[in-house]
Amino acid sequence: AKDYELRQYETAKWVSTVxxxxxxxxxxxxxxWKLFHYIQGKNEKEMKIDMTVPVTCLIKSACTDFKIxxxxxxxxxxxxxxxxxxxxFIEERKAAAIFVRSFGGFASPEKYxxxxxxxxxxxxxxxxxxHEDFFYTAGYDSPFKLFNRHNEVWYFKK
Numbered sequence: 001a002k003d004y005e006l007r008q009y010e011t012a013k014w015v016s017t018v019x020x021x022x023x024x025x026x027x028x029x030x031x032x033w034k035l036f037h038y039i040q041g042k043n044e045k046e047m048k049i050d051m052t053v054p055v056t057c058l059i060k061s062a063c064t065d066f067k068i069x070x071x072x073x074x075x076x077x078x079x080x081x082x083x084x085x086x087x088x089f090i091e092e093r094k095a096a097a098i099f100v101r102s103f104g105g106f107a108s109p110e111k112y113x114x115x116x117x118x119x120x121x122x123x124x125x126x127x128x129x130x131h132e133d134f135f136y137t138a139g140y141d142s143p144f145k146l147f148n149r150h151n152e153v154w155y156f157k158k
Contacts (some may be wrong), residue, residue: 003122004101006157011095014056015039016069017088024066024109025127028057031068038088039070043081049073054138055154059112061133097157099123099130100138107110107151116153129158 017034019027039049058067101119116135138152
């Protein structure tokens with residue numbers, strides 16, 4: 001469809017942290033830095049790891065916990081170094097079919113919520129079953145990139 005796509009993602013490891021009781025914007029800031037320290041060597045092997053995209057944030061309905069994640073690079077998927085920060089963990093996300101809506105510009109929490117609502121409405125109208133109680137935001141660009149920015153919202157297919 002022109003207004004969304006359905007992607008199949010394979011099982012993969014992500015490095016994640018959960019930030020509780022903050023605004024989404026503040027949770028993203030805090031979570032990003034915790035994960036950035038991990039890839040800069042705050043891990044058991046004191047290994048620097050390349051930054052990857054996307055940076056995702058799990059948004060659950062009526063919940064103030066935000067799970068921020070970096071994709072673990074392919075060369076570390078088999079055995080990512082363990083985090084030394086107790087708030088940071090490695091998780092394995094199972095293979096899944098995901099409905100994706102892409103948009104440009106600088107994405108605010110409000111813009112992500114608006115795009116997620118548009119995607120949810122389209123999916124409901126087309127009779128596509130999906131998990132409505134949560135969605136992910138996905139950001140692909142450095143905050144310093146000014147043009148041709150790429151952002152996504154993801155709903156998991158039922």
